Amino acid sequence: MKAEEFDFKGFKMNGFLALFFDFLLLALVAICIVTFVNNGNNALWIILFVVFALLFFISLGGYMQLEPNEARVMLFFGKYQGTFRETGLFWVNPFLIAKKLSLRSRNLNPEPIKVNDKVGNPILIGLVMVWKLKDTYKAMFEIDSQTMAETGNSKESLTAALVNRMNAFEKFVKVQSDAALRQVANLYAYDNSDDEENGELTLRSGGEEINVQLVSRLNERLAMAGIEVIEARINYLAYAPEIAAIMLRRQQASAIITARGKIVEGAVSMVKMALDKLSNEEIVDLDEEKKAAMVSNLLVVLCAEEPAQPVINSGTLNH
Numbered sequence: 001m002k003a004e005e006f007d008f009k010g011f012k013m014n015g016f017l018a019l020f021f022d023f024l025l026l027a028l029v030a031i032c033i034v035t036f037v038n039n040g041n042n043a044l045w046i047i048l049f050v051v052f053a054l055l056f057f058i059s060l061g062g063y064m065q066l067e068p069n070e071a072r073v074m075l076f077f078g079k080y081q082g083t084f085r086e087t088g089l090f091w092v093n094p095f096l097i098a099k100k101l102s103l104r105s106r107n108l109n110p111e112p113i114k115v116n117d118k119v120g121n122p123i124l125i126g127l128v129m130v131w132k133l134k135d136t137y138k139a140m141f142e143i144d145s146q147t148m149a150e151t152g153n154s155k156e157s158l159t160a161a162l163v164n165r166m167n168a169f170e171k172f173v174k175v176q177s178d179a180a181l182r183q184v185a186n187l188y189a190y191d192n193s194d195d196e197e198n199g200e201l202t203l204r205s206g207g208e209e210i211n212v213q214l215v216s217r218l219n220e221r222l223a224m225a226g227i228e229v230i231e232a233r234i235n236y237l238a239y240a241p242e243i244a245a246i247m248l249r250r251q252q253a254s255a256i257i258t259a260r261g262k263i264v265e266g267a268v269s270m271v272k273m274a275l276d277k278l279s280n281e282e283i284v285d286l287d288e289e290k291k292a293a294m295v296s297n298l299l300v301v302l303c304a305e306e307p308a309q310p311v312i313n314s315g316t317l318n319h
Contacts, residue, residue, distance in 0.1 A: 011092065018062065123240055
C-alpha cells in the first residue's frame with residue numbers, strides 16, 4: 001500500500017513539563033556528586049551519577065518548537081512516523097529525527113521565457129504565482145528535495161536546513177511552472193490575426209480563462225510533490241524582439257484601416273444628410289451631375305488628413 005501523510009501519533013509531552021523533569025534529573029546528578037564526595041568511594045553513586053547524567057543529556061535532544069503554519073516530518077531510523085503540526089513547545093522521543101517544513105504561502109515571479117504560440121509566433125511570456133506545501137509526505141519523499149537541498153555542511157543549523165529545503169522546493173516549482181506555461185502558451189494564439197473577432201480565445205484577450213487553465217496545469221504537475229498553487233496569472237506578454245517591429249507595423253496598419261473605415265462611414269453619412277437637407281428645404285435644385293460633384297468635393301474635404309483650402313466661385317453654378 002502506498003504511504004500517505006498522516007498526523008504524528010507517537011508520545012509527546014508539554015515542553016515546560018519536560019523542563020521540570022530535566023531540572024529534577026539535574027538535581028539528582030548534583031545529589032549524586034555531593035553524596036559521592038561526602039561518603040567516599042562508592043560505586044553505587046558513580047553508577048547513579050552516570051545514569052542520571054546520561055538521561056539528562058539525552059532528554060535535551062527531544063525538545064521541539066513549532067510556530068503557526070510550520071510542520072515537522074518525524075522519522076525513526078528512516079521510517080516515517082507522521083507529521084507533527086501542533087504549535088508550541090513539546091518534548092518527543094529524542095531518537096526521532098524531526099525535519100522542519102514551512103506551510104506558509106510563497107511567491108514566485110521568474111523571468112519571462114520565450115515560447116511559440118499556437119500559430120508559431122515567438123513570444124515572451126511570464127507569470128507570477130502563489131504556492132505552498134500541502135502534503136508533507138509527498139514533498140519530502142516523492143521528489144528528491146533532500147538531495148537538492150544538500151549544502152555539504154553536516155553541522156548546519158535547523159534554520160539553514162529549512163531555508164535550503166524550501167529553496168529546493170522553489171527550484172522544483174520554477175522548472176515545472178516553465179513547463180506548464182509553455183504548454184498553455186502553445187494552445188492559444190497571441191492575438192487574432194484579423195480585425196474581426198472570431199470568438200477564439202487568445203493569450204491577449206483570454207484574461208481569467210487563461211489564468212484558470214494555467215492554475216489547473218500547474219496543480220497537475222505539482223501534485224506529485226505535495227505542492228498546491230493558490231493563484232497564478234500571466235503578468236508579462238509581448239512578441240519576441242525579432243518579430244516585434246513587424247507585428248507593430250501590422251497593428252498600426254490594422255488601426256489605420258479601422259480608423260479610415262470609421263472616417264469614410266461618417267463622411268458618407270454627412271454627405272447624405274447634406275443632400276437630403278438641401279432637397280427637403282428646396283434651397284437649390286441639383287441634377288445628378290451636380291450632386292456627384294458635390295459628393296466628390298465633400299468626401300475630399302471630410303476624408304482629407306489636412307485642412308481643405310476653400311475656393312470661392314465668383315461665377316454661376318454652370319460655370
